[in-house]
Amino acid sequence: MAQVSMTVNGRAASAEIEGRTLLSTFLRETLHLTGTHVGCDTSQCGACVVHVNGEAVKSCTMLASEADGAEVATIEGQANADGSLNVIQQAFQDHHGLQCGFCTPGMVMSAAALLKENPKPSEAEVRAYLEGNICRCTGYHNIVKAIMAASGQDVSALAAE
């Protein structure tokens, strides 16, 4: 057993856990932050993406103890302070960037990391960045569109809605 402490969505969180506990398990089972989804358990689908010290990571591929002392951000902490959707969340809703929604938290977290790095990405850059996030439902078109729109770019030319 090991003691881990971290800041999650701005709040202190600490617990006694088995050394092998994954960050995704810690978030979901210890902190009950179930918005971080597990789609593949093996670092391939991106449903579990969170931010650790501002960087996007797949939380199923990191031990909770590796995040000891870190600032962790999950989907549950993304909304604005007054509870309204942030610009990326709002764009996913408005541009239909989701169907079953299982990939959505990971997509939103990846998108946030991308836009921090590159506030006005091209469509190709969005696509390249999302290679690690799988969506089985949407065919990606509306996800890409949502992210472009969230970056303040005109998406009317991106065909079908």
Add this chain to the structure above:
Amino acid sequence: MSAGAPLPHDAAHLHVTGAARYIDDIPVPANCLHLAFGLSQSAAGRITDMDLARVRQADGVVAVMTAADLPFANDVSPAAHDEPLLATGQVHYVGQPVFLVIARSHHAARRAARLGKITIAEETPILTLAEALAANSRFEDGPRIYTKGNAAAAIDKAAHKISGTLHLGGQEHFYLEGQAALVFPQENGDMHVHSSTQHPTEIQHKVADAIGRPMHAVRVESRRMGGGFGGKESQGNALAVACAVAANLTGRACKMRYDRDDDMIITGKRHDFEIQYTAGVAPDGRIAGLQFTHLVRCGWAMDLSLPVADRAMLHADNAYHLTDVEITSHRLKTNTQSATAYRGFGGPQGMIGIERVMDHIAANLGLDPLAVRRVNYYQQGAGQTTPYGQIVEDFILDEMTDTLTVSCDFAARKAQVEDWNRNHPTLKKGLALTPVKFGISFTLSHLNQAGALVHVYQDGSVHLNHGGTEMGQGLFQKVAQVAATCFGLPLQQIKITATDTGKVPNTSATAASSGSDLNGMAVKAACETIKTRIAEHLGAVHGAAADSVVFDGGRVIAGAHSLTFAEAAASAYQARISLSATGFYKTPKLAWDRIKGTGRPFFYFAYGVAATEVVIDTLTGENRILRADILHDAGQSLNPALDIGQIEGGYVQGAGWLTTEELVWDARGRLLTHAPSTYKIPACGDRPKVFNVALWDGQNREDTIFRSKAVGEPPFMLGISAYSALCQAVQACGPTFADLRAPATPEAVLAAVMRTQAGQG
């Protein structure tokens, strides 16, 4: 009016904030137990010994069950009672559940499950279609054969004879949320089941049988699935039943979720096919006679294979009028996962057969592939019948094809592609247009029914429930739009609630694209009942005729009086009028004999056309989709935004099936592609660079819910245009027909290119 509005998915705000709950997110008591299966490592054989001592002693294990420990039905099959929850003496595929571990954590259960020692006297497995056919290993006593006219005679007389074989792979569903179930035991041995399922009633039925209780002792709830695609029509049974027997044994809540590898190894997939064809063809490309033989790999248990194979036969014509045709279908039994429902339910396999024939005709006769297709199209208004005798009443593909060829500039781009191919020896392009005509209704006619339950509360808020399940397709939102439209209320006043066998009983699976057709009508019926009661009441009070009372804009207008809907509800309540109603719907006009293969299995057809442009690298076989243009018929759409989402997602999934998604088993029957590392579903960079999707502007000629059409499955088959385009790109490499297998992986494309170049098509 809410119906027809392009509103976002009802749970969008929950999804983007991480607040939407899936099975694994539901809070559980601290003593909840977790389950895992121990799996067979052999494809066929007899269990001679099972040593589970180390499993029982493992950390965190509470109990271990085998078939002998199951007190009641050991069966999770949807129909044929041939699929035990836990193997009984014999194993039938690699990955078959043999024992069940009940432990304090998910990981403890999975770790312990690996410690079992199962000794099996191995037998030679039957893995391939050829092996199964040779051994006469099949379901049903012989092949099913549907005929119309005399195919053999027509082929004999025809100017040209063309035959070939298409090898067509299966497909893993890869719903992003794996299979999962959670069971809370109740007083008196009752069970409350949460399941990620498309078919709550079947879960209820199987769980009741497994605990030896009537169906009324089991309540199944399903709020949403993280994707289904047919993979959660029957494949969730095992998890729910396992949780229920474990909860019965321990008295504690039990949860089971497959991790991704287990999910892919245990559960069934799309049926792979071999399609043999012989066509007699007139000089203009018209098909005079056609014979198909479908070899269908069903896996070890029957599951839904018979209706899947039937539907493949029912789509062997696709959009083309066949006067003399014979379709033979062998449903073969193999020692592999039991193949199951998958979006299109056999339709895609049937349809690609004839699309392949069209391309083969064009290649051999030197005709334009689109011209060959069009000369074979059904003729609108000519009273032509399908091979199974249903009249094609509303054939709109001529107009749709005209519209799409103009909007995507087909002719000019075709010329450019040909020009490119003349000038580029290494990269070859293909551009193909393929149509879709897909029959809507369950072919098992009694399944075409649905129920709904609607409550109006005294404050005018509405509680909505129906038998359909939500898997991301937006069914709940569409049906809520129906209810809001009926009551003339804003959508916010309608509460969408989880599918629940305690509210609406005896439901059909949400499948066959029928969700909004059936449940929308049932909800409408329930709403109309309540409206009539309110109207009669207000009419009497205010001296107006009941049928003159209007529900609109959140108000109810009776004669000179205008009330808010809430005031109307309160008034009805005060007058002791029931504000709760059930609704029921059954699809009309159906009459189908599946043994003879004649009748009207479908209420109507949904149509679509897609044009896809691809490029291949003839040195490596690598390929890309460059552009896709789609025109799809959703009737008068209930929600154009959700429908377009289904079309985009369906096309990409269909194209994935035929290009990157390859399932590989080794010689011992082990699935080698059991994770996304080796099984490649389309990623964000794979989809077409240019992707134009439009809805056909037209109403359903049949009286469906607000004249809409079903849209879940039909767009999947638009992906066939990508395969056809790849065939045409390969065709540009040499003189003979491009014999390209599906999926058209780089390996397959390269092999086809080399054969074509060598003139060995």
